[in-house]
Amino acid sequence: MALERDERRYxxxxxxxxxxxxxxxxxxxxxxxxxxxxxxxxxxxxILLDPSCSSSGVVTRVxxxxxxxxxxxxxxDNKNENEDTSFKKSRPxxxxxxxxxxxxxxxxxxxxxxxxxxxxxxxxxxxxLQQEKELKKVQHQFEKESKTNNNNNxxxxxxxxxxxxxNANPEEEYTPTDDMERVLKLAHLQKKLLTHALLSFENxxxxxxxxxxxxxxxxxxxxxxxxxxERVRERGWQLSHILPKSWESRGREAAYLTEHKSEEVxxxxxxxxxxxxxxxxxxxxxxxxxxxxxxESLESLKKTIRCDxxxxxxxxxxxxxxxxxxxxx
Numbered sequence: 001m002a003l004e005r006d007e008r009r010y011x012x013x014x015x016x017x018x019x020x021x022x023x024x025x026x027x028x029x030x031x032x033x034x035x036x037x038x039x040x041x042x043x044x045x046x047i048l049l050d051p052s053c054s055s056s057g058v059v060t061r062v063x064x065x066x067x068x069x070x071x072x073x074x075x076x077d078n079k080n081e082n083e084d085t086s087f088k089k090s091r092p093x094x095x096x097x098x099x100x101x102x103x104x105x106x107x108x109x110x111x112x113x114x115x116x117x118x119x120x121x122x123x124x125x126x127x128x129l130q131q132e133k134e135l136k137k138v139q140h141q142f143e144k145e146s147k148t149n150n151n152n153n154x155x156x157x158x159x160x161x162x163x164x165x166x167n168a169n170p171e172e173e174y175t176p177t178d179d180m181e182r183v184l185k186l187a188h189l190q191k192k193l194l195t196h197a198l199l200s201f202e203n204x205x206x207x208x209x210x211x212x213x214x215x216x217x218x219x220x221x222x223x224x225x226x227x228x229x230e231r232v233r234e235r236g237w238q239l240s241h242i243l244p245k246s247w248e249s250r251g252r253e254a255a256y257l258t259e260h261k262s263e264e265v266x267x268x269x270x271x272x273x274x275x276x277x278x279x280x281x282x283x284x285x286x287x288x289x290x291x292x293x294x295x296e297s298l299e300s301l302k303k304t305i306r307c308d309x310x311x312x313x314x315x316x317x318x319x320x321x322x323x324x325x326x327x328x329x
Contacts, residue, residue: 003029047208207237211318220304223301241303252302
């Protein structure tokens with residue numbers, strides 16, 4: 001079952017599932033995750049939670065190729081600055097590379113390669129062809145929309161609207177952003193959704209939390225806050241070590257977070273310790289226990305993984321997996 005609250009994103013989700021040939025196996029439901037009925041909640045054994053995020057990690061493989069190509073070109077130009085002038089004049093004109101052609105195409109039409117494609121497996125020529133197909137699709141949909149649209153909206157606004165739907169980014173919250181005020185609002189929602197996934201599904205054994213954000217506020221710090229929830233701990237949820245031997249890019253380690261996100265980390269720790277202030281009987285012992293709990297949870301974040309666009313040749317992603325053992329019935 002695949003859930004989506006937003007109507008336009010639900011339509012995109014349904015289309016993508018059908019295109020993948022999975023319509024007979026995946027039931028797309030237009031509903032809010034919080035409104036799922038008790039029967040469906042009880043039937044769930046695993047959850048993949050991919051909430052709205054800042055999309056700060058979204059790039060295309062082509063963006064990286066173009067950047068590398070431009071860097072190489074600059075290096076060649078700098079190297080050739082001392083060449084003989086007559087040699088420079090006789091040098092043949094360098095034809096645009098496929099990367100440069102695609103960048104020009106993207107810039108002219110203000111679109112990017114469709115996110116459903118496996119960009120790593122496509123040659124640059126294939127990307128160009130796919131991009132052209134996408135542009136034709138956008139143009140066709142716009143022409144169709146224009147016939148039935150009687151308002152006076154600007155033509156470019158209409159094209160942008162269609163492009164947003166095709167890229168599965170119809171809501172403002174999907175626009176890549178580094179606005180920290182907005183990032184923190186998203187992080188609050190993400191924490192709420194993840195907590196709900198871990199507490200409201202009695203028969204669930206696995207919850208995978210993922211974002212296409214590079215911000216610790218939406219990634220490790222959300223996971224850490226949820227791990228500090230006593231209800232989550234009581235239900236036996238723990239982080240599992242994802243691809244420990246085969247994936248090098250890990251979640252932020254404790255030393256990194258305490259140095260670069262010290263204020264946020266201290267706030268989480270303070271909130272955890274303050275909750276035992278009223279325990280006069282065993283306060284000292286409880287504080288000691290919670291400090292250990294916090295330290296272990298902070299160190300466990302290295303079990304999560306990151307995907308780095310430059311290093312791993314992917315979009316920027318973050319993934320954390322929670323598992324627990326359920327008593328046998």
